Amino acid sequence: MAQGKPRVDVDMASGSREPAARRWAALRWLAAGVAHYFSVLLFFGLWEFVARSGWVNPWVFPPVTVSLAEWGRSLATGDIFHPMGLTLLRALGGLTMALGVGITLGLLMGRYRLVEWFFEPLIAIGFPAPKIAFLPLFVLWFGFFNTAKVLIVFTSCIFPLTLYAYHGARSVDRFYLWSALSKGSRGFALLRKVVLPAALPHIFDGFQVALIVSFIVAFVAEMVTGGGGLGFEMIKAAQDAETPRAFAMLFTISLLGYGTIKLAEWLRALLLFWHIEHEAH
């Protein structure tokens, strides 16, 4: 515990502009980074050591530096951008379609008994089920190209989006509704002006789930059915025994995953500024 130790006055260190002091600060920063990421460094260090020791086949277990170099190369030459664009297109294409349909459907379910009666059991069964199982079916219907992939993404994303929008619409404070009704809002206007914004925090929960799902499903679809994209390239690299290249794809998709998670958080903060979020902890 750091409580007992004298506290280093950080402001003083960064305030003095002498080069020596700055070098110390940089060194301290570096040391803190190494201490913090100790386990990660250990992990990669062990990986590198084992891979270079000659105990394992380099095809199975290439050194991490080789994979990183391959990643750097594919970034520098730009030949990673084409598959990346394809994957993005499929994931976000399917997601966008699902957003429009899912949110509308969910809100309608929350407001109209008949719509709710018809769709509730379908959504209830579909939500926890692994939709990816429908992939062979989509291939049968739409072939190996973009259509099948976009549609399987759409199918997978629509369930969380609808369900969360539905719950959001159902949990709208009835006093908002009464207030709007007493001011003459009806039908679609009521849906758009009151139900949608009030349900937005829930809808965003659904969006964050669907965003991750869209990338996962697009990636799997590419791995299974081919047709370009990061998933296809990764499987191809694995089959061609170009393991470092497979890892380069893994790094890329992880970075993409990180970027989308952050983007969703940023969007949430931007759009839901009026909503008091419960701190997770």
Next chain:
Amino acid sequence: MNSAKVEIRDVTKAFRSTGGSQVTALAGISLRIPENEFLTVVGPSGCGKSTLLYIIGGFLKATRGEVLVNGVPVTGPGADRGIVFQKYSLFPWRTVMQNITYGLEEQGVPRAERQEIARSYLRLMRLEGFERAYPRALSGGMQQRVALAQTLACEPDIILMDEPFGALDAQTRKLMQVELLRLWEQRRTTIIFVTHDVEEAIYLGTRVIVMTARPGTVKHDEPIALNIARDKEDYMLNRAFMELKMRIWLNVKEEVERYGEVARS
């Protein structure tokens, strides 16, 4: 020569808030609480009453100073000091009965005996019929009675109570006060009881402490020596009672106004 049950010696507590600034909750508070005393503590909201109890309980460490219980410095929580929190804190995964027997279980009391003791408290708190209920099925007042029974069942040496009746409705509250007082008259357990209700403080306590606004210290210390039976209705109409209430209330009011903060009521 040291006959105090609880001795608070120059206790200071400062919190470091997230912004880096410091909040001094308690500033050098000292108190001697003899055995068998029913001490009640009143003071403006945020003056450090809960903090003081938590330090005596051993949950928080004093920034400076110390607390002695039976002449021994407090280093951490212990079964000798029972506590009832401001907020009901029952174990939600245990039934009413299991909650009441918790402390006995931890002290290794045999099962049959536990059940018997718990049953007597269940009766005392008028909770018969709810043995198997989970806390979420109980009203706030019932939950607080279970919490009380849970602590009392351990028969601690000292009982710390942090506005235990604050969330109860007026009727239940009166019944609970009478019940607590009866219990104390039987057992004479040392009790430190925090409240924001001056009337409650005078009615229950053998001594009332008024704390200053933050940083909290003792502003006013008054033994309650009203020589009348504590039959509530008559008691409150008594002239001496009303004078006492006025005097203590003025002390509290002064602090509330000085701090510019409105006391919860």
Next chain:
Amino acid sequence: MPALRKIVVRFLPLLLVFGAWEALTAPRLIPEDFIPRFAHVLRALGDLLSSAEFYGHAAASFSRVFIGLTISIIAGVALGIGMAWYRWVKRFCEPLVVLSYPIPKPAIIPVFIIWLGIGDLSKIAVIALGCVVPIIISSYNATLSVDRYLVWSALSKGTSERRLLRKVIFPASLPRIAVAIRVAIAVAFILLVSSEFIAANTGLGYLTFSYGSVGSNDYMFATIFLIVAVGFSADRGYAAVMQRVLAWHEFGEL
């Protein structure tokens, strides 16, 4: 029987969908090799459910999910609570968890196939690794957000610091851990089916694809329905069990 009527009314839409399917496919309005007749899918379903081969594949899939999930639950809960409880566990695990969190889990399938082959081991490893991260994070958060008054209450009634974990911390964080496990179950089925699609020679995912590649579309439909049904029942079964185990806790729907 009002209960039965309620169930019928609730699931009538499903019957309507199937009815429309049969009505459209029976008179061959839609070519059979595009969408098989619903009656044929039902027949295939009956066939599958009475064939030993199907149960072999189902057992392979089920054991993969079961073993992978069990590993991830035990390791995830232990690590999550450990990270909240011991500073050094947190020091060690947190950077690794943060780093592996944004990896889309199916992306590790090819890596594990290279390392562990196309048998059970690679599938179990993918499921275990894919499910462990969310369980660690939830267990950690749940442990940290245990009401401090509950902890203090136990301490003041003679519970020692060591017993605290079992008596208070674990039961208090169980509801949130239970929710995380429910999500993990869904993730496990996605990973199972994906990895069996990509490379396998047993399992329900493999079976689906092999029916598709020989053009037995009715059987392919039937297997897909069975996978969906198994995923759905696993979720509902788990929820029902948890509702009993955590009877003291109030659950929201979802």
